[in-house]
Amino acid sequence: MSESAPVSVPKRSRRFPYRFHLEPRLKEPPAWYPAAVSVGAILVALVIGGLVIAFAGGNPFASYAHIAKASFGSIGVLSDTLVKATPILLTSLACSIAFRMKLWNIGAEGQFIMGAFGASAVVLIPLFPPETSAWIVIPTMMLVGMLFGALWGMIPGLLKAKLKVNEIISSLMMNYIAVSWINYWIFAVWTEGGFQMSKVFPDYAWLPRLLDYAEQIPFLRGLTTHAGLLLGIVAAVILWLVIYRSRWGYEIRLIGDNAQAAEYAGINITRNTVLVLVVSGALAGLGGMSEVAGTVHRLQTSPIAAGYGFTGIIVAWLAKLNPLVAILVSILFGALLLAGREIQPSGIPKMIQGIILVCLIGSDFLMRYRLRIERIAEEA
Amino acid sequence: MNTAQLPGSTPSAPQSVPLMVEMRAICKNFPGVIANDHVDFDVRNGEIHALLGENGAGKSTLMNVLAGLYKPESGVIKIKGKVVNFNSPRDAIHAGIGMIHQHFMLVPSQTVTENILLGLEKPRFHLNLREFDRIVFELGERFGLKVDPRAKIWQLSVGEQQRVEILKMLYRGADILIMDEPTAVLAPQEIEDLFATLRAMVAEGKSIIFISHKLQEVMAIADRVTVLRKGKVTASGLDAHSTTRQELAKQMVGRDVIFHLDKQPKKPGQVVLSIHDLHADNDKGLPALNGVSLDVRAGEIVGLAGVAGNGQRELAQTITGMRKCKSGRVELNGESVANRSALFGILRGVAHIPEDRTHVGTAPNLSVTDNVIMKQYRQPPLDNHGFLNMSLATKFASKLKTEYDIMVPTVETPVRLLSGGNLQRVILAREISGRPSLLVAVQPTRGLDVGAIESVHRLLLEQRASDAAILLISEELEELLSLSDRVFVIYEGRIMGEVKIESGEPAPELIEMIGQMMTGTPLEKVHVGKAEKHV
Numbered sequence: 001m002s003e004s005a006p007v008s009v010p011k012r013s014r015r016f017p018y019r020f021h022l023e024p025r026l027k028e029p030p031a032w033y034p035a036a037v038s039v040g041a042i043l044v045a046l047v048i049g050g051l052v053i054a055f056a057g058g059n060p061f062a063s064y065a066h067i068a069k070a071s072f073g074s075i076g077v078l079s080d081t082l083v084k085a086t087p088i089l090l091t092s093l094a095c096s097i098a099f100r101m102k103l104w105n106i107g108a109e110g111q112f113i114m115g116a117f118g119a120s121a122v123v124l125i126p127l128f129p130p131e132t133s134a135w136i137v138i139p140t141m142m143l144v145g146m147l148f149g150a151l152w153g154m155i156p157g158l159l160k161a162k163l164k165v166n167e168i169i170s171s172l173m174m175n176y177i178a179v180s181w182i183n184y185w186i187f188a189v190w191t192e193g194g195f196q197m198s199k200v201f202p203d204y205a206w207l208p209r210l211l212d213y214a215e216q217i218p219f220l221r222g223l224t225t226h227a228g229l230l231l232g233i234v235a236a237v238i239l240w241l242v243i244y245r246s247r248w249g250y251e252i253r254l255i256g257d258n259a260q261a262a263e264y265a266g267i268n269i270t271r272n273t274v275l276v277l278v279v280s281g282a283l284a285g286l287g288g289m290s291e292v293a294g295t296v297h298r299l300q301t302s303p304i305a306a307g308y309g310f311t312g313i314i315v316a317w318l319a320k321l322n323p324l325v326a327i328l329v330s331i332l333f334g335a336l337l338l339a340g341r342e343i344q345p346s347g348i349p350k351m352i353q354g355i356i357l358v359c360l361i362g363s364d365f366l367m368r369y370r371l372r373i374e375r376i377a378e379e380a
Numbered sequence: 381m382n383t384a385q386l387p388g389s390t391p392s393a394p395q396s397v398p399l400m401v402e403m404r405a406i407c408k409n410f411p412g413v414i415a416n417d418h419v420d421f422d423v424r425n426g427e428i429h430a431l432l433g434e435n436g437a438g439k440s441t442l443m444n445v446l447a448g449l450y451k452p453e454s455g456v457i458k459i460k461g462k463v464v465n466f467n468s469p470r471d472a473i474h475a476g477i478g479m480i481h482q483h484f485m486l487v488p489s490q491t492v493t494e495n496i497l498l499g500l501e502k503p504r505f506h507l508n509l510r511e512f513d514r515i516v517f518e519l520g521e522r523f524g525l526k527v528d529p530r531a532k533i534w535q536l537s538v539g540e541q542q543r544v545e546i547l548k549m550l551y552r553g554a555d556i557l558i559m560d561e562p563t564a565v566l567a568p569q570e571i572e573d574l575f576a577t578l579r580a581m582v583a584e585g586k587s588i589i590f591i592s593h594k595l596q597e598v599m600a601i602a603d604r605v606t607v608l609r610k611g612k613v614t615a616s617g618l619d620a621h622s623t624t625r626q627e628l629a630k631q632m633v634g635r636d637v638i639f640h641l642d643k644q645p646k647k648p649g650q651v652v653l654s655i656h657d658l659h660a661d662n663d664k665g666l667p668a669l670n671g672v673s674l675d676v677r678a679g680e681i682v683g684l685a686g687v688a689g690n691g692q693r694e695l696a697q698t699i700t701g702m703r704k705c706k707s708g709r710v711e712l713n714g715e716s717v718a719n720r721s722a723l724f725g726i727l728r729g730v731a732h733i734p735e736d737r738t739h740v741g742t743a744p745n746l747s748v749t750d751n752v753i754m755k756q757y758r759q760p761p762l763d764n765h766g767f768l769n770m771s772l773a774t775k776f777a778s779k780l781k782t783e784y785d786i787m788v789p790t791v792e793t794p795v796r797l798l799s800g801g802n803l804q805r806v807i808l809a810r811e812i813s814g815r816p817s818l819l820v821a822v823q824p825t826r827g828l829d830v831g832a833i834e835s836v837h838r839l840l841l842e843q844r845a846s847d848a849a850i851l852l853i854s855e856e857l858e859e860l861l862s863l864s865d866r867v868f869v870i871y872e873g874r875i876m877g878e879v880k881i882e883s884g885e886p887a888p889e890l891i892e893m894i895g896q897m898m899t900g901t902p903l904e905k906v907h908v909g910k911a912e913k914h915v
Contacts, residue, residue, distance in 0.1 A: 246767050250750065250757055257743040264702065264732070264740050265754040266723030 021372040034320075034367060041363035045356040052355075053348060067349060070342035071335030079210065079223040083295055085334030087112065089232035090287030091312025092319065092326045093239050094153075098280040100243060100321050101256040105277060107156060107171025108284040109309025110178035111149040115285025116292040117182050118148030120299040123205045124190050124198055134204040141205065141289055142231075149285015150278045152178060157277030161270040167277070179305050186299055197300035207294035228290030232327070235283060239323040252276060284309060311337075314353070318360050399461065400425050400556050400587045401446065401477075406455035408441050415441040416452070417611040423556065428578060428588045430602035430620065432595070432632055434687055434855060438611040439591045443558045446589075447479035448472030459556070478549025479558040482565070484541050488534040492516060492527055496548045519550055524573075524580045538664060539570035546577065550586075557581065558589045563597055564689055565664060575601050593632070593687045595625050595899035607631040626896060626907070633857055633895040643841055643883060648865065649678035652849035653699065653818050658708035658718075660698050668694040670873040671708070676818070676849040681840065683864030683881075684853040685894055691873035692853045693735060696822045699851070700732040701725040712818060726755055731816030733807055735823045735853075737800065741807045744796035748788055749777040751795050752810045780809040785835065801832030808839055819843055822853045837863060857894060869897035877903025 050060030071081045091108040098105035119141040122128075128137055152174055159165035183196075190198040210223035243249040255262040255269055263269060287308065296303045315333055319325035333353065340349040401423040408416040415438045423429045431439045444450045446457065448466035457464050459475045466472045469479075486495050493509060493516045513529040520527055525543040533541060542562060549557055559578075563571045578588055578601060592598050598605055599620060607615040607628060615631040653676040662668035668691045676682045686692055697703035699710055701722040710718040717725055725732075734740040742751050753773050756762055762769055762776070777791035784805045788798060795806060804824065811819065821840065825833040840863060843850055854860050860867050861881055869876040876897035879890060896906045 241767075245770060247757060247763055248766070250753075250768055253746060253750070254743050254754065257745045258739070260736075260740045261743045261754070264700075264722060264734060266701075266721060266726045268721070268723075 017375060019374045021374060022369045023372060029367065037363045037366050038318075038360060041359040042356055045352065045359040048359070049348075049352040049355050052351065058348075063348065066342065067335070067339040067352075070339045075219075076222060077338065079225045081331060081334045081338050082225045082229055083334070084337045085330040086226070086228040086232050086294065087287045087291045087308040088311050088315055088333050088337075089229075089327060089330035090235065090290060091284050091309045092315035092330055093232070093235055093312075093323055094149075094280045094282075094284035094287070094309075095312050095316035096319065096321045096323055096326060097239060097243065097252070097283070098153075098276055099256075099316055101252045101272065101276050102259075103157075103160070103273060103276055103280075104168045105153065105156070105171050105280050106168050106313065107152065107174045107309070108280070108287075108312045109305065109307065110171070110175035111152040111281040111284035112288040112291070112309045112312075113175075113178040113182055113305050114152040114281075115145035115149035115288025116296075116299065116304045117178075117185065117288070118285065119145035119289035119292050120190075120198060120201075123201045124299065130202065132204060134206075137205050138207065138293065141293055142286060145289030145292075146282040146285045149288060150282040153277040153279075153281020153284070154274060157274040157281075160277070161273040171277075175309070179301065182299060182304070183301055186301065190299060192298075198298045200298045201293070205293060206297060207290065209294070224295070226290070226294035228287075228294040231286060231290055232330075235286065236323040236327050239283075243323065284312070287312075314357050318357065399423065400459070401589075402456075402458040402461075403442070403446065404456045404458075406442060406445055406457070407453045408438075408445055408450055409453055410441075414611050416445070418455070419608070419611070419613055420616060421606055421613070422617065423587050423589055424604075425587055426582055426585050427603040428582055428590055428601055429617070430590045430592060430598040430605045431608065432592060432598055432605055432628060433608035434593055434632060437608040437632075439608055440560055441611075442608070443479060443560060443589065443591060446472070447477055447558060449479075473549075473552050473554065476553060476555045477558065478552060478554030478556070480542065480545045480549060480560065480562060482560050482562075484545050486533045486541060486544060489532060491530050491532055492536075492544050492547075493529045495533060495544055496551050500552070516547060516551070519547055522580075523547075523550065523584065524577050525550075537570075538565045539573065542566070542570075542574070543577070550581075555585065556587045556589070558591070560591045561593070561689075562590070563592065563594065565666075571597070593689075595628055595632075598628070599625060609633075625899060625901065626892070629895040629899045630892060633891065633898065643863070644845065645883060646679050646844065646865075648680035649847060651675050651677050652713055653851065654709070654711045655695075655699070656709040656711075658695070658698060658705055658710060660694050660703060660705040660708075662691075662694055668873050669698065669705070669708075672870070672873065672875055674868050674875060674878075676851050678817070678849050679844055679847040680865040681844050681850040681852050681863050683860035683867040684851065684870055685857060685860050685867050686855070686870035686898055688855055690870050692822065692870060694873075695870070696732065696735070696820050696851075696853055699725075699818075699820055700730055729814070729817035731755075731811035731814060731819045733804075733811055733819070733821040733824050735826075737803050737807060738796075742795050742803060745794050747777075748781065748786065748791040748793055748795055748798075748806060749773050751806055752777050752780055752791075752813075755810055755814055780806075780813060784809040784839075801828045801835075804828060804832065804836060808836065812839060812843060815846075816843075816848055819848050819850045820853070821850065823855065824852070825854070825856065825859060833859075857891065861891070867894065869894055869903075871898060871900045876901065877906070879903075 046064065050064070053060040053063050070077060072078055091112055094108045094111065095105060122137065122141045122144050127140065155174060156165070156167045156170040159170050160167045186196050186198055192199045207227040209226040210220040214221040243252065251262065251267050251272060254265065255267060255272060259269060288304065291304060291308070292299060311333055315326055315329045319329045336349045336353050399422050401421070403419065403421040406416050406419045419438070419442055421442060431443070433439045441450065445452045448469040448471050459477070464475055487498065493512045496516055497507070497512060516529040520543070525547055527536070527540050527543045527547070533544065536544070542565070546557070562574060566574060582588060590598070590602055602620040605615065605618045605620050605623065605628060606613060609632060615628070655675065656673050658669050658672045659667065660669040672691070672695060674682065684692060684695070694703055698705045698718065701717060701720050701724055705718050708718070709716065712725070712728055712730065715728070717728070738744060753762055753776065757768060761772055774791060780786065781788065781791055786805045786809065787802050795803060798806065824836050824840070828836065837859070840850060840852065852860065852863060864881050866878060866880055868878050879893065893906050897903060
């Protein structure tokens with residue numbers, strides 16, 4: 001009741017011989033540290049995943065080997081991995097720029113779908129007479145796709161900027177509208193003989209693929225990697241330059257880190273909110289265009305609304321919002337998606353994705369805290 | 381009830397009056413700050429005891445100790461004669477202590493009754509809201525706290541929300557109520573209502589601790605007054621009815637050693653900033669500026685004295701374009717800058733050292749470089765056709781790092797790792813390097829150590845020497861007196877008066893004058909010296 005005396009803990013006979021202390025980091029960790037933590041987190045995730053596989057009665061080593069083989073084993077599957085990585089890359093870029101400003105755009109999926117719709121509309125209306133040069137059709141598809149994606153991003157942007165509507169909710173809801181919207185068109189207007197898909201695009205509306213050059217270079221036979229990957233990489237480089245080297249990118253970073261300071265520095269937050277979501281939507285829209293013109297070649301719900309926009313969120317996050325790192329992470333996730341096709345049950349790669357995400361996000365903790373392990377002195 | 385003898389316990393109150401609260405030799409430190417230094421404080425049964433002091437004097441810390449939010453390093457607390465050792469606010473509530481914070485802790489989407497019942501153990505399963513609505517209503521009636529028990533919190537005015545907070549504490553059986561600056565958020569009429577409630581509660585046998593820095597209110601409501609300054613008691617349990625405002629003002633503001641600075645006499649130039657009859661609201665929509673007029677000329681430092689929360693923040697924000705005004709004029713070199721944007725001012729040479737270094741002045745995770753270019757990245761040479769010249773930015777930052785002694789390993793270091801003094805140097809370097817024509821400095825030395833304070837002062841005087849107009853808003857009277865050429869005093873959004881500061885040691889009368897103006901006496905009514913009794 002009186003003065004607080006040091007409390008003596010009753011001694012247990014057996015104790016864990018180490019004591020763990022978590023301390024906030026006061027100094028910036030060395031440059032190699034973040035990368036090492038990320039790699040460590042992925043390794044831990046693979047171990048956990050392996051345990052689950054073993055528990056399910058599988059052989060984790062064989063499973064991992066199979067995943068690796070199914071995704072990177074040959075030039076053919078590597079190409080397929082890259083095809084899967086392309087839409088993920090563009091949606092992850094869309095998320096990167098928005099997240100950089102702490103605008104939580106969960107609507108990359110819908111913007112992606114609307115981009116695919118816009119690009120398809122160019123072909124299906126049709127905007128150009130048959131046999132128009134691909135040099136005119138493809139850029140128009142890109143433009144219209146980006147426009148529709150941008151529009152889909154602008155709506156939550158305006159709602160947020162003008163009415164302070166939470167962009168997480170509004171952009172998420174816009175996804176469902178987008179799915180219903182393309183469903184309407186492929187069910188009612190552009191249906192191909194009653195099936196829920198449009199007709200296949202004419203070949204001048206296809207993005208060039210590696211196999212198109214197989215006549216000159218036989219090595220490329222059967223490789224379906226298409227020019228969308230190139231678009232994605234170029235977009236990543238440009239986005240990197242914009243974020244880290246441009247005035248506008250500086251404004252985005254400043255708002256994202258401290259909106260009050262940005263306001264104090266005279267930056268118009270309202271305008272940037274709309275602008276960033278427009279650009280974010282346009283990037284996702286470009287992803288939709290690339291997918292429809294490079295892989296699917298027709299407007300159809302299931303292969304387009306396949307959740308690339310959501311995977312993009314994860315990838316952007318794992319890449320720490322760095323567009324160049326996003327290229328690598330997208331390929332990793334493309335591989336996991338592809339492995340899902342090869343491995344039964346297909347849930348295993350999805351589970352591994354989830355575990356990797358949890359471990360990576362959890363590992364962020366180690367960026368801010370350090371773990372000190374201390375051996376408890378034996379007391380006789 | 382007699383408990384064990386305790387070191388440092390010196391019973392001083394008359395035995396006949398039972399003490400509800402007895403705090404002895406309370407010490408509480410925060411990193412780098414001694415918030416409470418052997419503070420003694422007591423509350424009698426059925427009294428209103430005011431705790432008076434400037435911001436940062438340690439009032440809230442002391443009360444947070446009493447309410448179980450902080451654990452003191454040393455000292456003894458007795459409630460109704462019993463030594464207590466609070467480990468959480470829950471313990472304090474059980475002992476009958478209820479604190480009503482400045483920031484209300486209510487759930488906006490729930491009703492008054494629901495908020496009052498929140499966190500209680502009873503009722504455990506079935507909640508008969510109607511029954512409790514009635515209880516809450518009756519409780520309100522008893523203490524003159526009129527509020528509809530079924531209203532949702534978001535529908536209530538600030539004054540009504542405060543009543544809910546009080547009801548919450550009364551419902552929990554609190555008989556010692558701590559009110560932390562309860563009038564800060566209220567409109568004048570609401571203040572009257574609050575005072576009526578406080579009197580009703582005292583009549584019912586409750587004891588109230590009233591934290592404030594407004595003398596007028598303290599004189600109007602309190603029975604006794606304790607004054608804190610810089611963590612120490614300067615006046616203990618004075619009878620509020622036999623003391624004077626002057627006396628309290630003197631205890632509160634104090635007289636400290638004046639720093640000696642190399643301030644050269646200088647003839648000010650033309651008027652740079654001219655403010656006329658400015659009216660503006662604060663964040664809550666209450667009037668914060670009620671007709672402020674002042675001017676600042678080139679090459680002079682004009683101080684604005686006042687206790688925090690009297691409109692200083694809003695004034696700085698209105699000048700720098702971060703707040704809209706309702707009426708009045710703000711002119712910079714003859715051009716109107718009121719109700720424009722922050723950018724408008726920045727492009728016209730307005731520099732601003734904000735009060736809040738970490739939340740407004742800097743972006744914590746960005747590098748020193750990114751932080752020092754915040755005001756100049758728009759113009760060449762840093763801007764290169766929409767791109768930033770990063771190598772030049774780095775060079776610029778490195779130059780500032782040397783010139784302003786910013787202690788940081790590299791300019792790539794994120795500023796969140798910087799100490800307060802270094803952070804302030806980053807801000808000063810950025811603001812001053814733009815060669816401002818007007819510099820608005822708000823609390824530029826708050827929380828800094830002596831060395832950092834000196835360097836900030838030196839930089840401000842250098843700016844004065846190079847003909848910048850400087851508006852220095854500060855709560856540190858010593859700072860204002862040693863730096864300023866003129867000082868305006870603000871109180872509740874009005875200018876109480878203006879005094880000229882001659883170089884050399886300021887007369888004690890001058891300090892007393894400012895102290896009185898800071899607590900609400902206009903210049904023409906200020907009495908200094910012996911004639912204290914007539915106010």
